[in-house]
Amino acid sequence: MKASTETIKSAYKGSEKKLHSEAMAPQWMIYGTEKVMQYQLDKNLVLDPCILKEFPKPQPGHKYMLYAHVPFCNTLCTYCTFHRFLFKEYKAREYFVNLRKEMQMVHDLGYNFTSMYVGGGTTTILMDELIKTIELARKLFPSMGEVSCETDPQVMANPDIIYLKGLVDRMSVGVQSFDDNILKMIERDKFGTGEEVYENILKAKEIFPICNVDMIFGFRGQTDEIVCSDMEKVVALSPRQITTYPLMVTSQTKRSVKDSLASPPEVMAQQYRIILDTVAPHYNQLSSWAFGKANNEGFDEYVIDNDEYLGIGSGAFSFLGDSLYVNTFSLRRYNERISSGRDGVERKRTFSKHEILQYRLLLGLFAGRLSRKYFREVHNVRLDTALMKEVLALKLAGAIKENPEDKDQFIITDRGKLLGLVMMKDFYTAMDNVRAELRKPLKEEDM
Structure with missing residues (x-):
């Protein structure tokens, strides 16, 4: 399988801005979509x-x-x-x-990378260690372009955040809501x-070329008025990017979240x-x-623009060729394995x-950029033939329609965007369920 980020980006064109959304999908269609995804x-x-x-x-020829x-x-x-685990400095420094040892091992295998994403957890938990790690990545992989990182709002007020300038190109900040009652309910008032x-965020957003603000909707008690106020505030804040996640309830969180949050x-x-x-x-x-303010930049769902990625660290996922690989969720076993080479x-x-x-059809729908050209050039198939049932179902559902100006590019309707959101939420929820199952056997000495 030929992986080409350039091919994907050139085939995908950003969605048009609209003043008002089209009609959303009926409830039975949302439930039906979730049932199919679950199966x-x-x-x-x-x-x-x-x-x-x-x-x-x-x-050779693949991009990672x-x-x-x-x-x-x-x-x-x-x-x-x-x-994630509760922070203990001696464990975090060893980790x-x-x-960085695992990164060196990957380099010695011959890998090179076009970009890097540092996720967590709280990636900035030890700023000096994060800086060493990104500096090593840029040294080992000189062709690496954008480096993305995640953090919490409190870190943006830390003067040391300036030391990431020039190392991190895109900083994603988990705000979730500006409403004090919602923040208290979800225990995010600890960040202010x-x-x-x-x-x-207003003070620190200029440090990074791209500042992304993460928001979440679907909390209990989060009325339409609160959602509207949150969106108006984040638009006024004017970050380079805004991400609006639906709350995801998994087997790991359903007891504490489903009925209360x-x-x-x-x-x-x-x-x-x-x-x-x-x-x-806007x-x-x-x-x-x-x-985003530009339609050709990377964002949190890096899997859309990267057919193949390699994950390092405990609990990291990799997709290489036709296989998904998952690193151990045990800190103890991770440290033992990496230390032994x-x-x-x-x-x-x-x-x-x-x-x-x-999987790529799902990502194309979710991205609002479903391209026949991408499937033809990257996967060497005709989309309408290889996924005939799936494409027909999306057309009948009103999720996609032919583009009279570009036969290679489907138009994704607002209903399609909603169904793409539902399907991607279910996909990430399933991945989180995998995480929960792999964490379940962990003992105290593994954490």
Whole structure:
């Protein structure tokens, strides 16, 4: 499979700005979409035990992105589904040392990367270690372009954030809401009031070429008025990018979240309509839930523009060739394996060509950039033939329609954007369920 970010980006053109969103999908269609996604994900996301000495070698002509995971936080948010542990400095420093060792091992295999994404956890938990890690990445992989990183709003007020200038091209800040009651309910008031968070980002956003603000909708008690106010405030803040995630309830969080923090699912379509009508007139839509001031820049869903990526660190995912690899979720085993010169992979799943095409169709719908040209040039198939049932279903649902100005490019309707959001939410929820299952056996000595 030829992976070409340039081909993807040239084939995909950003969505047009609209003053008002089209009609959203009826509730039965949303539920039906979730049922189909659940069936496919239950069937396909089954990982087999796999102990590797090293990753497969890179393939000539393929382009790769590097993902690095930092699984530490000072406090653990109840709704968060990512792989993370309570911060202990001695453990975090040992981990960063091994993270850089794994990066060196990947380099020695012959990998080069076009970009890097540092996720967490709280990636800035030890600023000096993060700086060393990014500096090493830029040294080992001189052709690396954009480096993206995540942090919390409080870090944006730390004077030391200036030391990341020139190292991080895109900083993503998890705000979630500016409403003080919502922040208190989800235990994010520890980062300050909505007004304080707003001011912190306003002061620090000029440090990075791209500042992204993450917002979440679908919290219980988060009325349409609150969603509208949040969107108006983030637009006034004017970051380079805005990401508006729906709250994701997984097997890991459902007991603490579903009944206490999550809104009923039927509110999602209405709140999504508010987001489109409030944000889309001022930004280009990069995906179902991401917006940017330019339509050709990277964003949180790096899987859209990168067919293949390699993940380092505990709990990191890699997609290489036709296979998904998952590193151990045990800090102890991760440190032991990397220290002994082996990689951290403990799970693997190899996908069929049809399953990979279905996955790329999902990403194309979600991105609002579904291209026949991409499937033809990258996967060597005719989209309408290889995925005939899926394309027909999307047309009948009113999610996509032919573009009279470009036969290679489908038009994604607002209904299609909503269904893409639903499908991607279900996909990430399933991936979070995988994380939960792999974390379940961990003992105290593994953390």
